[in-house]
Amino acid sequence: MTEEKSDPRRWAVLVVLLAGMLMGGMDLTILNVALPTVGRELLPSSSELLWIMDGYALTVAATLVVCSTLGDRIGRKRILMTGVTVFALASLVAALSSAPGQLIAARSVQGLGYSMMLSSTVVIIRVVFPVARERSLAYGLWVAGSSTGAALGPVLGGALVERFFWGSVFLVNVPIAALALLAGAVLVPESRNASPSRFDAPSALISILGLAGAVYALQHIGQPDSVSPVTVGVGILGVALLVAFTLRQRRIPNPLLDMRLFADRRFSVSTVSVLLCYGAYTGLLFLLTQQLQLVDGYSPLTAGLTLVPVAVASAVGGVLAPRLSTAVGNRWGVTAGVSVLALSLIALSVFGAAGNLPALVAAGLGAGTVMTLGADSMMSAAPPERAAEAGAVQEVGFSLGAGLGVAAMGIITTVAYGASLEPVSGLTAGQSGIASGSLSAAMDLAGRLAGSTGQALRSGSQHAFKTGFSVSTATVAAVLLVLAASAATLLRPAGSATPQHAPAEQESTA
Secondary structure (H helix, E strand, O other): OOOOOOOOOHHHHHHHHHHHHHHHHHHHHOOHHHHHHHHHHHOOOHHHHHHHHHHHHHHHHHHHHHHHHHHHHHOHHHHHHHHHHHHHHHHHHHHOOOOHHHHHHHHHHHHHHHHHHHHHHHHHHHHHOOOHHHHHHHHHHHHHHHHHHHHHHHHHHHHHHHHOOOOHHHHOHHHHHHHHHHHHHHHOOOEEEOOOOOOOHHHHHHHHHHHHHHHHHHHHOOOOOOOOHHHHHHHHHHHHHHHHHHHHHHHOOOOOOOHHHHHOHHHHHHHHHHHHHHHHHHHHHHHHHHHHHHHOOOOHHHHHHHHHHHHHHHHHHHHHHHHHHHHHHHHHHHHHHHHHHHHHHHHHHHHOOOOOHHHHHHHHHHHHHHHHHHHHHHHHHOOHHHHHHHHHHHHHHHHHHHHHHHHHHHHHHHHHHHHHOOOOOOOOHHHHHHHHHOHHHHHHHHHHOOHHHHHHHHHHHHHHHHHHHHHHHHHHHHHHHHHHHHHHHHOOOOOOOOOOOOOOOOEEEO
């Protein structure tokens, strides 16, 4: 395909790709408002609740590079269509889940399906939009598709949970996926890399197992009596595998991830900024749904509507970020975005979330600004011949940040919640253990207890969760303030302010 000959179906192809991004964006947020209901009906532990949220994003992060490599070899359309199918089937299983473990497994498979879609769409856009001006617009709409899905997720999820059952938040994906499959089979052209690099299967396996082991151990830190020798051993093994993965990538001629990219301080700081800020953003959404519904008494729909300004402000921040960068440069734009996000978390920690619209909007604006400018800094710092790898790191940073952000903020909240929960007279030792595990479990137990004991447990657990929410948001705010100072110091302007782009790879289209 040449610069003079564009695919006449390119805009229809983009609509198919946007359907995948819409589903993926919705699934990052649509489950948030259903979490309290899931907690009451499936009774997951705090660790299981984190895995229900994290299984999706962490699977995306762990498999994205692998899926991208497979698409280069066997065809991007084939990977895309397989991803849509896997995503739809996993959504159906998730909707019908009757136990926490089943829902966690379904969410992880959903993540694999979205990873297939995400890894394929970027390159397909490059193939069907050879004209740079149109390609820039297509990429902008592609990003907007995910942001729109994230904004729709809380409202749609709240409406579905109030009118149907919690599993309906997953069933909504099935008709969208069916239409995307039918249209994609006809419209999307096949493409592959005519000279793909050698696929390093050991690296792929090591990275997936290492990430899973490290996160498994991390999520069990906050669970009462769950830090067993097995958990510690799995965590140590996970970290060791990640170290081995890093060392292997530095040695082999065709690495899955070129570690030399991180030698550039601008690339490294931008990567950390994207990871931490997107992690803070998704972790905040995770906590807000529980705070608003279980503590502040919001209905699922009202909680969803309350979260819409956060998602919309994030999209607005992304749109306005280039203008901010033009005015003050990426360095100060990223610094400002991180600082605004940190200050908004401090406001939420001190004043709470209910009715605190300015802090919620500021959180979205700050996160959206950093995600856009941080990603741009990553691409600008990478040499032209390694821009594709920089793009893969960028996508992994978003997904890994989402997973680790939910895990970290969830763990801090759980530990502070357990430490702040006062003993309640009339509870047995077993009941006290259940109540200290999670707010959902405490509220369910309080509903089954009569009289003053149930009321005392309800108010005590709500107060303890408020404390956990404040400690978690304040802790993350402190980390972000350190990050802002680092960005101001280390993101010094490069010789050229113009982002560099990799030359088009040799493509084989069918």
